[in-house]
Amino acid sequence: MDCLVDQGQRTSGLVENMSAQLHFLVLTFPLQGHITPALRLARRLLAAAPDALVTFSTNEAAHRRMFPAKPAADAPHDVAEYEEDGDGRLEFLPFSDGTESGYVRGSDSAAFNEYMVTLGAAGPRSVGELLDALAARGRPVTRVVYTLLLPWAADVARERGVPSALYWIQPAAVFAVYYHYFHGHAGAVIDHLHDPSFLVQLPGLPPQAVRDLPSFLTESADPSDCFHGAYAAIRDLFDSLDRDAPKATVLVNTCEELEAVVLSSFGAYHMLPIGPVLPAGDEAGLFKQDDAKYMEWLDTKDANSVVYVSFGSLARMAREQLDELLQGLEESGRPYLCIVRKDQLVEAETEPPEMDARPRNGMVVEWCDQVRVLSHAAVGCFVTHCGWNSVLESVACGVPMVAVPQWSDQRINSGLVESEWRVGMRAEVGSDGVLRAAEVRRCLGEVMRERDAAGDVRSAATEWKHAVVEALGKGGSSDRNLMAFVEGVNGGVQL
Numbered sequence: 428m429d430c431l432v433d434q435g436q437r438t439s440g441l442v443e444n445m446s447a448q449l450h451f452l453v454l455t456f457p458l459q460g461h462i463t464p465a466l467r468l469a470r471r472l473l474a475a476a477p478d479a480l481v482t483f484s485t486n487e488a489a490h491r492r493m494f495p496a497k498p499a500a501d502a503p504h505d506v507a508e509y510e511e512d513g514d515g516r517l518e519f520l521p522f523s524d525g526t527e528s529g530y531v532r533g534s535d536s537a538a539f540n541e542y543m544v545t546l547g548a549a550g551p552r553s554v555g556e557l558l559d560a561l562a563a564r565g566r567p568v569t570r571v572v573y574t575l576l577l578p579w580a581a582d583v584a585r586e587r588g589v590p591s592a593l594y595w596i597q598p599a600a601v602f603a604v605y606y607h608y609f610h611g612h613a614g615a616v617i618d619h620l621h622d623p624s625f626l627v628q629l630p631g632l633p634p635q636a637v638r639d640l641p642s643f644l645t646e647s648a649d650p651s652d653c654f655h656g657a658y659a660a661i662r663d664l665f666d667s668l669d670r671d672a673p674k675a676t677v678l679v680n681t682c683e684e685l686e687a688v689v690l691s692s693f694g695a696y697h698m699l700p701i702g703p704v705l706p707a708g709d710e711a712g713l714f715k716q717d718d719a720k721y722m723e724w725l726d727t728k729d730a731n732s733v734v735y736v737s738f739g740s741l742a743r744m745a746r747e748q749l750d751e752l753l754q755g756l757e758e759s760g761r762p763y764l765c766i767v768r769k770d771q772l773v774e775a776e777t778e779p780p781e782m783d784a785r786p787r788n789g790m791v792v793e794w795c796d797q798v799r800v801l802s803h804a805a806v807g808c809f810v811t812h813c814g815w816n817s818v819l820e821s822v823a824c825g826v827p828m829v830a831v832p833q834w835s836d837q838r839i840n841s842g843l844v845e846s847e848w849r850v851g852m853r854a855e856v857g858s859d860g861v862l863r864a865a866e867v868r869r870c871l872g873e874v875m876r877e878r879d880a881a882g883d884v885r886s887a888a889t890e891w892k893h894a895v896v897e898a899l900g901k902g903g904s905s906d907r908n909l910m911a912f913v914e915g916v917n918g919g920v921q922l
């Protein structure tokens with residue numbers, strides 16, 4: 428697993444003997460794509476500051492899924508805490524979101540917006556109680572770090588005199604798009620919503636087609652949209668950042684090398700790129716690992732020969748799409764490892780899939796250890812929905828991509844993959860939104876073609892992998908930025 432950076436060992440300076448014990452409360456929205464980078468950051472903070480404490484908190488439903496074997500505490504902030512690593516520096520304590528089972532994606536189109544309203548009422552109360560309980564236990568929190576969709580977190584911290592930092596878990600480019608939209612440039616988007624190919628020019632960013640902008644802006648600004656709650660949360664987030672005096676701090680899961688131009692053009696907040704965060708040991712998550720012996724299967728394959736396919740933790744897939752995908756993979760003649768959870772299939776309730784019977788040249792499994800898979804020498808390409816964690820993991824492992832973006836930030840992410848870093852290509856989907864078998868074949872033929880020309884995506888992927896390893900290593904850009912955050916000082920300025 429040569430892409431796994433031992434971030435603990437590579438961290439340059441160690442923060443010791445500080446007057447008050449550092450204690451970070453890392454708060455995260457309860458989705459896998461948020462929990463993963465939040466937990467990785469928690470471990471990096473512990474490695475950077477060997478005396479620091481970290482309390483990791485997500486909602487109760489996700490907490491129960493992460494730790495199914497542990498007995499539930501009587502109350503969310505009970506001292507029946509969940510300790511890891513034996514030394515008690517990392518604790519897991521859930522907050523209440525006002526629900527029993529959290530947000531459950533289903534056929535009810537109002538469910539997400541209703542959930543966000545419930546969370547917005549119960550979350551601040553519960554996180555406030557958590558901060559008070561930790562202080563009462565003699566472990567006061569010295570800094571709150573929160574992921575997106577929790578726009579109230581900074582206010583809860585402020586009320587108690589605790590500084591906070593946003594942890595942005597999407598590209599800096601997407602942060603900049605949202606920032607400018609909510610700071611005087613909304614009209615440039617709204618006026619052209621009817622023209623998806625119109626190129627919007629925002630400060631410091633390359634022109635972006637309206638269709639590629641985050642769907643939370645182009646679709647969910649409409650109050651009747653089923654994800655309007657996400658739009659409102661991002662709007663409120665910028666409102667909150669702007670109230671943070673003198674300047675808000677934003678940790679970004681990216682590195683300076685990957686997004687140099689946009690990061691350098693951005694002066695509104697203290698932007699600290701500290702990524703890409705990568706696993707440093709076992710990771711608790713929401714999904715159970717498939718028992719299938721996919722690593723052993725990969726061991727039997729030639730270097731760079733296997734196509735790995737995953738559309739992340741949230742994407743849903745129609746039967747027709749799955750059939751086209753598997754047909755394209757089979758026809759490509761290449762071995763493949765494809766992730767499909769049964770609950771991900773749109774028709775799962777009515778037509779139980781018989782996935783095990785289908786593949787001839789590959790494996791279909793429900794959930795794998797993705798970074799281990801991407802780190803395997805046999806994997807030559809990643810067909811991905813371009814969730815930001817997946818993109819960063821692929822870059823960190825030097826694996827070229829076929830991008831099949833769907834919503835949220837994914838289309839901008841695919842633009843970074845294809846045009847900015849040139850480590851992959853974007854597949855074309857039909858007007859019905861379906862990726863056809865022929866397109867799967869075409870893209871795999873392109874991305875996996877052996878070439879020695881300078882435009883080869885594989886050599887670009889290898890170069891970016893080295894850049895990322897350097898950024899994370901001792902004295903690298905992300906390492907320095909993380910230390911600045913832990914020490915509370917950046918460029919001589921108090922954070």
Ligand code: UDP
Nearest residue numbers: 460739740741766794795797814815816817
């Ligand atoms: N993932 C995994 N096993 C799988 C599929 C995905 O561990 O079989 C992880 C992947 O490594 C990534 C996360 O799930 O860290 C998905 O996050 P991403 O931002 O890519 O997409 P999302 O799920 O938020 O759409």
